[in-house]
Amino acid sequence: MPIPLTVLDDRRQARDDRGAMTPPTEDIREKVFELEARGEWIVQRVPDPWLPVTTKYGRTKKIPIEKSWHHKSCGQCGHIPGYSTSIFWLHRKLGLDYNDPKDQTSCTAWNYYASATSNVGAQAAVAMRNFGAAYESGYFPQIHCGTSYGHYKEVREQLVEHADLRDEVRRICDKLGKPFVMPEEIVHYSEWVYAMRDEFARRKVLDLSSIDVTVHPACHYHKLVVEDAIYDPDVYGGQRTAVVSAVVTALGANVKDYSTWFDCCGFGFRHILVQRDFTRSFATLRKIEVMREEANPDVVLTHDTGCVTTLDQSQFAARAHDRKVGVPVMSEAQFSALAMGAHPYRVAQLHWHNTEYRPLLEKMGIDWRERWREFEDDLERLKKGEAEFMTWEDADA
Amino acid sequence: MPETVLVIGGGPAGLETARAVADIGARAILVERRAILGGTPDEADYAALTPHMGSAQDALDVLRAGVARPEVEVRLETTVTACRGTVGDFTLTLAGPGGEEEVGVGAIVVATGFSHFDPGRETQMYGYYEHADVITLPDAEKMLKEHRFVRPSTGEPPRNVAFIQCVGSRDRRLGNEYCSKVCCGVASKEAIEIGRLLPDAKVYIFYIDMRMYGYWENQIYWPAQEEYNVNYIRGIVTEIVAKDGRLLMKGEDTTMGRPLEVLMDVIVLSVGMEPSRGTREIAGVLGIEPNKYGFIHTPGEPMDPVSTSVPGIFVAGAAAGPKDLEDTIGMAGSAAVRAVRSIRGVTPTGAGAAS
Amino acid sequence: MTLQARYEDVPLDTKERLFDEVRADIRFKDYLFGCYECGICVAACPSARFYDFSPRKIAQAAARQDLPMFYEQLNDDIWNCSQCFSCLRCPRGNNPGGLITIMREVAINNGLTSARQALEGYGRVVYKIMSTGTQVSPDMLQPNAFPDWGPHVQEISENLELWRRALPPDTMHTTSTAWYVDDKTLTELYLIWHMTGVMDMIKEVDAGLHMILTDVMEELLEEAGYSAD
Numbered sequence: 001m002p003i004p005l006t007v008l009d010d011r012r013q014a015r016d017d018r019g020a021m022t023p024p025t026e027d028i029r030e031k032v033f034e035l036e037a038r039g040e041w042i043v044q045r046v047p048d049p050w051l052p053v054t055t056k057y058g059r060t061k062k063i064p065i066e067k068s069w070h071h072k073s074c075g076q077c078g079h080i081p082g083y084s085t086s087i088f089w090l091h092r093k094l095g096l097d098y099n100d101p102k103d104q105t106s107c108t109a110w111n112y113y114a115s116a117t118s119n120v121g122a123q124a125a126v127a128m129r130n131f132g133a134a135y136e137s138g139y140f141p142q143i144h145c146g147t148s149y150g151h152y153k154e155v156r157e158q159l160v161e162h163a164d165l166r167d168e169v170r171r172i173c174d175k176l177g178k179p180f181v182m183p184e185e186i187v188h189y190s191e192w193v194y195a196m197r198d199e200f201a202r203r204k205v206l207d208l209s210s211i212d213v214t215v216h217p218a219c220h221y222h223k224l225v226v227e228d229a230i231y232d233p234d235v236y237g238g239q240r241t242a243v244v245s246a247v248v249t250a251l252g253a254n255v256k257d258y259s260t261w262f263d264c265c266g267f268g269f270r271h272i273l274v275q276r277d278f279t280r281s282f283a284t285l286r287k288i289e290v291m292r293e294e295a296n297p298d299v300v301l302t303h304d305t306g307c308v309t310t311l312d313q314s315q316f317a318a319r320a321h322d323r324k325v326g327v328p329v330m331s332e333a334q335f336s337a338l339a340m341g342a343h344p345y346r347v348a349q350l351h352w353h354n355t356e357y358r359p360l361l362e363k364m365g366i367d368w369r370e371r372w373r374e375f376e377d378d379l380e381r382l383k384k385g386e387a388e389f390m391t392w393e394d395a396d397a
Numbered sequence: 398m399p400e401t402v403l404v405i406g407g408g409p410a411g412l413e414t415a416r417a418v419a420d421i422g423a424r425a426i427l428v429e430r431r432a433i434l435g436g437t438p439d440e441a442d443y444a445a446l447t448p449h450m451g452s453a454q455d456a457l458d459v460l461r462a463g464v465a466r467p468e469v470e471v472r473l474e475t476t477v478t479a480c481r482g483t484v485g486d487f488t489l490t491l492a493g494p495g496g497e498e499e500v501g502v503g504a505i506v507v508a509t510g511f512s513h514f515d516p517g518r519e520t521q522m523y524g525y526y527e528h529a530d531v532i533t534l535p536d537a538e539k540m541l542k543e544h545r546f547v548r549p550s551t552g553e554p555p556r557n558v559a560f561i562q563c564v565g566s567r568d569r570r571l572g573n574e575y576c577s578k579v580c581c582g583v584a585s586k587e588a589i590e591i592g593r594l595l596p597d598a599k600v601y602i603f604y605i606d607m608r609m610y611g612y613w614e615n616q617i618y619w620p621a622q623e624e625y626n627v628n629y630i631r632g633i634v635t636e637i638v639a640k641d642g643r644l645l646m647k648g649e650d651t652t653m654g655r656p657l658e659v660l661m662d663v664i665v666l667s668v669g670m671e672p673s674r675g676t677r678e679i680a681g682v683l684g685i686e687p688n689k690y691g692f693i694h695t696p697g698e699p700m701d702p703v704s705t706s707v708p709g710i711f712v713a714g715a716a717a718g719p720k721d722l723e724d725t726i727g728m729a730g731s732a733a734v735r736a737v738r739s740i741r742g743v744t745p746t747g748a749g750a751a752s
Numbered sequence: 753m754t755l756q757a758r759y760e761d762v763p764l765d766t767k768e769r770l771f772d773e774v775r776a777d778i779r780f781k782d783y784l785f786g787c788y789e790c791g792i793c794v795a796a797c798p799s800a801r802f803y804d805f806s807p808r809k810i811a812q813a814a815a816r817q818d819l820p821m822f823y824e825q826l827n828d829d830i831w832n833c834s835q836c837f838s839c840l841r842c843p844r845g846n847n848p849g850g851l852i853t854i855m856r857e858v859a860i861n862n863g864l865t866s867a868r869q870a871l872e873g874y875g876r877v878v879y880k881i882m883s884t885g886t887q888v889s890p891d892m893l894q895p896n897a898f899p900d901w902g903p904h905v906q907e908i909s910e911n912l913e914l915w916r917r918a919l920p921p922d923t924m925h926t927t928s929t930a931w932y933v934d935d936k937t938l939t940e941l942y943l944i945w946h947m948t949g950v951m952d953m954i955k956e957v958d959a960g961l962h963m964i965l966t967d968v969m970e971e972l973l974e975e976a977g978y979s980a981d
Contacts (some may be wrong), residue, residue, distance in 0.1 A: 078888040079888060165778060282801075379918055
């Protein structure tokens with residue numbers, strides 16, 4: 001009996017005929033503005049120009065194109081510096097003005113979810129202090145880490161909901177001399193990459209049509225405060241968060257599916273530091289092995305610090321147990337940068353990554369041996385004292 | 398001049414109301430937006446009715462025959478677009494194939510029914526728009542009406558089938574905080590029908606609670622388990638993904654207290670009821686209050702389940718919320734009597750007076 | 753009422769006091785509605801596949817106010833949660849992961865041995881985040897800290913200082929912090945820890961760590977003109 005290929009198309013058509021339904025949840029941004037009207041805080045507006053994206057229930061979210069205050073990630077800057085470097089490089093490549101602050105603390109949520117050695121007041125105060133610092137600089141926060149982003153969305157809900165908490169945190173901000181500010185939108189850098197993906201595609205210099213990619217969506221990006229995450233009707237029919245998958249497609253690479261797509265990577269916050277058997281077991285058995293078996297990808301792309309760390313670092317121990325692993329892992333920011341001709345070592349800083357990535361670079365058409373020689377020359381110059389640091393000009397030389 | 402009642406909607410509720418209005422000596426104008434009477438059971442190709450397994454089309458034919466009489470004026474492909482006036486003297490604008498026209502009636506009965514929940518909006522990851530073999534209860538009805546049940550992706554009969562209950566109902570995140578009443582019975586009925594067509598297939602129903610009101614317990618639930626070996630597993634499924642050409646479902650077997658993952662050939666989503674587009678629109682047109690779910694609000698409950706917030710306007714069937722067929726037929730009779738009485742100006746005494 | 757006889761020696765009013773502390777948290781009402789035991793949370797939970805752990809039972813014990821079961825979970829279960837919040841798929845709107853966050857805070861504030869044990873070896877991370885304002889730093893990439901990550905970590909630690917200078921962003925030429933944090937920013941962070949009671953919490957968990965942190969913070973706070981409140 002012939003396979004009726006129109007089943008899914010017919011369903012999608014019937015769905016469109018129904019028309020839009022009202023979103024089931026309240027829009028917290030309305031409450032944020034109400035509180036401003038009551039004089040409770042300042043709302044930092046999204047600067048023009050901005051791009052609209054759709055979130056889970058069809059609402060529009062504003063993503064500013066430039067004037068970003070880069071809220072950096074501890075794990076990225078600390079252990080995977082190519083990740084943050086690539087995010088900055090993408091902004092620079094497009095000639096966009098940004099601020100990379102020293103007046104920024106960690107969101108402290110990794111520690112909070114790991115050890116709970118904090119409390120709701122401290123967490124909210126840290127968030128608002130950072131938002132206040134951004135506001136003072138005149139630039140709009142762009143959050144690099146998925147956990148910071150999810151955590152700040154939670155903090156926003158808690159502050160909107162509880163007047164006592166607001167009062168406590170406002171007192172603290174007053175004492176610190178920081179303005180009490182809530183941004184109009186809480187924006188994750190991957191939402192910016194998604195909004196700008198056509199710009200990146202236009203500037204692509206590599207042919208990625210033979211690169212198979214599996215995407216891992218970060219739990220904290222889409223599971224915390226579910227209504228505020230990007231869902232694109234053109235990607236998976238709006239049934240799964242679209243942020244990274246859409247970028248991969250725009251760059252011309254192939255997104256491959258696997259049956260543990262929605263599973264956590266196993267980072268565990270505390271587990272990856274002091275109970276690592278859980279993390280590496282979960283990452284290997286539930287994610288990497290399944291990806292290899294079902295999709296056989298050339299690379300795993302994700303959009304969060306913890307996920308890159310977990311999936312990249314867990315594979316070594318698994319090899320000792322003859323598990324089927326060995327897939328390189330990086331962020332979509334690094335991948336996009338490479339696609340636009342960024343240096344794999346000066347910019348993507350792949351030498352900090354653990355799982356073998358060189359076959360991937362070859363397949364992408366990058367001569368990693370030559371690039372590594374160039375980088376070793378850079379290192380020599382630094383060692384000899386001819387320069388103190390690598391600069392952005394060096395990175396693109 | 399006999400009393401005239403406008404009945405909006407030509408499904409079971411509307412058909413029964415119009416017939417009842419005629420039976421007690423009044424006139425009915427029956428307005429239906431489609432080109433054929435029968436409502437959702439017709440549009441969605443229902444096969445057998447729960448619990449007695451009678452043919453849905455036969456039941457609809459009886460209802461259709463009931464309005465084939467001079468006291469009922471049937472207007473197909475027609476909708477109501479405007480309304481003014483009060484009980485005893487309403488003027489409505491009807492838009493139909495001949496253009497727009499105004500009619501004067503004494504009372505109105507809303508019978509605009511429900512829609513099946515769109516599983517794409519579901520909180521859990523069921524992938525209805527990604528996997529052809531994930532289907533809904535109405536999709537299954539269509540196949541069962543043709544006396545077959547196959548995997549849409551291959552056209553072959555499945556070796557195993559799972560039903561997932563409460564899809565789009567009982568969910569605070571969606572806002573549908575109610576139970577849709579009939580899905581447990583309908584799923585069990587379909588499980589029995591599949592068992593008859595495919596005796597070797599294993600059928601599972603994953604549930605939170607089994608809603609088997611009154612006689613359904615012994616008419617549907619016990620036979621499903623005892624005669625057809627349907628496996629009822631307590632624990633709802635959260636994800637459906639594709640694996641090895643089949644569907645992998647992830648749930649918890651709460652009886653055993655551990656996660657379960659199992660491969661299925663076909664998964665049927667027991668989708669609940671939501672107000673139809675017609676129901677949502679008519680509330681605004683007539684100026685009657687909807688409840689927070691968009692169904693028509695019935696302030697006189699429990700003793701008066703058919704009066705709306707406006708005197709002279711009544712509701713019958715699933716336009717008021719999740720109802721089974723017996724509820725619907727019962728409401729239709731009650732709505733017909735109260736509608737006619739409201740025109741005759743007789744004030745009802747006793748509890749639930751909707752003056 | 754529990755069929756297992758764990759922690760029978762702990763008096764019931766201790767358990768009740770701890771439960772009341774959890775219930776008094778401002779977030780409790782946002783995190784627990786009713787539970788109809790659908791099991792979606794367990795189906796989605798990574799820890800449920802590796803440990804004898806059930807977010808459904810966490811929600812149930814809290815909803816039933818089952819003090820013996822709650823106390824067992826407070827000691828044996830809450831540190832197995834990976835805080836991924838997959839359990840937020842709950843159709844009732846419950847947040848078992850969030851309940852666990854609150855329970856962890858209560859365990860720490862009350863100096864439970866199980867909490868201290870769970871955080872053994874973790875002290876260096878708390879020190880890093882609280883004193884430097886960044887959670888992990890390049891110089892934490894040492895083979896003895898991450899032996900299962902392989903010899904690659906050794907290579908990194910040997911080249912650390914040089915490789916960090918070979919980074920274009922100028923805020924990242926650091927080894928003991930993830931990025932440069934201004935002293936003023938650090939002062940503000942220290943004030944937050946003091947004003948919100950976090951320093952008192954640390955004292956319960958690790959008195960030695962608390963002493964070191966106090967020393968480190970006092971210097972900067974005094975320079976800025978504050979006395980540790």
